[in-house]
Amino acid sequence: MRSRRAIHVIAAHAEGEVGRVITGGVLPPPGATLLEQRTWLEQNDDLRQLLIREPRGGVFTHYNLIVPAKDPRADAGFIIMEPTDYPPMSGSNSICVATVLLEAGIIAMQEPTTYLTLETPGGLVSVEATCVSGRCTSIKTTNVPCFAYALDQTVHVDGLGDVTFDICYGGAFFALVDAASLGKTIAPENARELVIDGEKIKAAIQNAIEVVHPEYDTVRDVTFVTWLGPVKAENGARIAANATVISPGKIDRSPCGTASSARVAAMHARGEMSAGETLLSRSILDTEFRISIEEETTVGAGDAARTAIRPSIMGRAWITGDHTYHLDPDDPFPVGYALGDTWHQVV
Numbered sequence: 001m002r003s004r005r006a007i008h009v010i011a012a013h014a015e016g017e018v019g020r021v022i023t024g025g026v027l028p029p030p031g032a033t034l035l036e037q038r039t040w041l042e043q044n045d046d047l048r049q050l051l052i053r054e055p056r057g058g059v060f061t062h063y064n065l066i067v068p069a070k071d072p073r074a075d076a077g078f079i080i081m082e083p084t085d086y087p088p089m090s091g092s093n094s095i096c097v098a099t100v101l102l103e104a105g106i107i108a109m110q111e112p113t114t115y116l117t118l119e120t121p122g123g124l125v126s127v128e129a130t131c132v133s134g135r136c137t138s139i140k141t142t143n144v145p146c147f148a149y150a151l152d153q154t155v156h157v158d159g160l161g162d163v164t165f166d167i168c169y170g171g172a173f174f175a176l177v178d179a180a181s182l183g184k185t186i187a188p189e190n191a192r193e194l195v196i197d198g199e200k201i202k203a204a205i206q207n208a209i210e211v212v213h214p215e216y217d218t219v220r221d222v223t224f225v226t227w228l229g230p231v232k233a234e235n236g237a238r239i240a241a242n243a244t245v246i247s248p249g250k251i252d253r254s255p256c257g258t259a260s261s262a263r264v265a266a267m268h269a270r271g272e273m274s275a276g277e278t279l280l281s282r283s284i285l286d287t288e289f290r291i292s293i294e295e296e297t298t299v300g301a302g303d304a305a306r307t308a309i310r311p312s313i314m315g316r317a318w319i320t321g322d323h324t325y326h327l328d329p330d331d332p333f334p335v336g337y338a339l340g341d342t343w344h345q346v347v
Contacts, residue, residue, distance in 0.1 A: 003326040004334075007051065009063070010104055011321040012096040014139075015287035016253035019096030019317070020051075021064045021078075023106065025324075028067040034077050037067060038086050038121040039218060041079060046335050048081040053336025056325050059083050059250050059343045062090070064097050066106075074119035075107055083343075084247045088122030088144070088219050089171030091257010091289065091313040095139040098127045099317035102136055109134065120144070122171055122219070140314040145299045146170045146261045147308035148269035149211060157204045160197060165205070165225075168269075170262030170311075172223040173211050174244070177201060179227040186229045186243045186284055191251045195344060198225040198245030214300030223247075226259040231267075231279075238273075239280040249344020255281040255289040257313035264291050264311050275309070290314040 008024035026047060031037035041047065050056065051063050062082050069077040078097045080090045101107045102114055114129040123144040130138045149167040157163050166176040177198075179186055184194060202225045213219035229241035242263065244256040252259070260281035267273040278292040292312045299308045327334060 002328055004329045005050070005327040007325045009051075009323045009325060010100045010319060011323060012100055012317050012319045014092040014095040014254050014317040015289065015315050016283060016285045017062070017092040017256075018060055018253075019062050019064060019090075019093040021066060021097055021100040023066060023100070023104065026065060033070055034067065034079060034119055034121040035088070035216060035218065038079050038088070041065075041081070042086050048086075049335035050327065051325060052081065052083055053338050055333065056336060059248065059338070062093055064093050066097070066101075069119040071119050071124060073117055074124055075116040076101060077119035079121060082246060083250070085223055086121070087172040087223060087258070088216070089120045089125065089258060091141060091143065091171065091261065092252070092254040092315070094118060094120070094125055094127070094141045094257070095313070095315050095317045098129055098139045098141065099136045100319065102129055102131065103134065103319055122216070136317065138314060138316055140312050141257070142294055142310055142312045143257070143261050144171055145297050145308040145310055146265040147299055147306045148266050149173065149306075150209070151266065151269060153209065155201070155204045155208050157200050160200065163201055163204070165201070166266045167205075167209070167211060167222060168262035168265045169213065170260070170265060171258035172219075173221060174259050174262040175201060175205050175222045175225045176228055176263055176266060177225060179229055179243075184227055186227055186241045188284055191243075191284060194227055194243050194251060195245050195249045198227065199247065199249060199344070201225050202245070202247070214304040214306060224259060226256065226263070228263065237280050238278065239282060241282045241284070243284045247345075248338075251284050253283060253285055254287060254315070255283040257289055257291070257315070260289055260291045261311045261313065264293060265309055268293060268309050269307070288315070
């Protein structure tokens with residue numbers, strides 16, 4: 001077999017959302033921090049394009065590059081690559097990464113519970129894995145600090161009118177939109193409509209509002225729009241559905257751990273949730289993450305300081321395959337391709 005590149009990947013999904021893990025064939029990118037490594041990958045984007053674009057991938061795929069941790073407190077690091085972006089942190093991807101690291105024996109599994117720390121470009125996250133007979137039956141990831149950035153904002157969107165939303169950070173910046181306020185219902189048959197209108201809202205917000213993280217000036221702009229279903233009480237539990245639009249055009253199949261963290265940050269800012277309380281966040285596929293406020297904290301300093309929370313994200317992941325992707329020297333698509341029939345927008 002002729003191959004210019006051979007990249008080993010263990011594929012997984014967390015509550016329906018694909019999160020593939022690169023375990024071999026790629027050297028760590030340059031950079032003194034994972035944030036600098038993320039920036040280098042953004043500027044040298046061939047790896048992400050090769051794997052995520054067709055013919056090797058698709059708009060539904062995410063990849064995680066395992067790298068040595070820079071922080072001595074961490075057991076490993078990972079950098080997230082999505083269809084158009086490199087989020088600082090991802091809940092579903094962190095669950096996939098932890099599951100692959102433990103079930104593949106890259107980090108030793110301890111039963112009944114394995115504790116580890118993972119480093120992301122957005123900061124350290126702690127992991128508590130429940131393990132039975134060599135299998136991770138649940139993963140609890142404690143997220144980076146999350147906070148409300150701007151509540152009750154309004155933007156005009158062609159075809160939709162004035163749209164009210166919150167901007168919150170949950171590991172990336174999210175615009176949170178009440179689905180019912182625009183006549184939307186979170187259901188599989190509405191996925192395409194939610195994507196199209198969500199992308200319109202995102203573009204309008206990006207044109208109207210500048211957003212910058214108080215500690216990381218390279219983390220900026222609203223990356224995702226999340227449609228929110230109503231919060232309901234079932235058997236004493238607080239439950240709500242959401243649907244996160246991932247550019248250039250797909251709905252997160254999982255409840256989206258970072259979007260759910262952003263939602264909980266908004267609820268905390270409004271006095272609707274407190275430390276120790278939990279939201280059961282459900283996806284468009286009716287899968288579930290358990291989002292709990294572990295502690296209250298702050299981000300930034302001085303005038304830029306903001307009240308924040310550290311939420312945890314609990315869910316499950318399943319390994320789905322073991323692959324080696326090759327690039328033939330004569331392949332006419334060395335960075336793949338994207339067509340608007342499945343990618344919504346050509347990128």
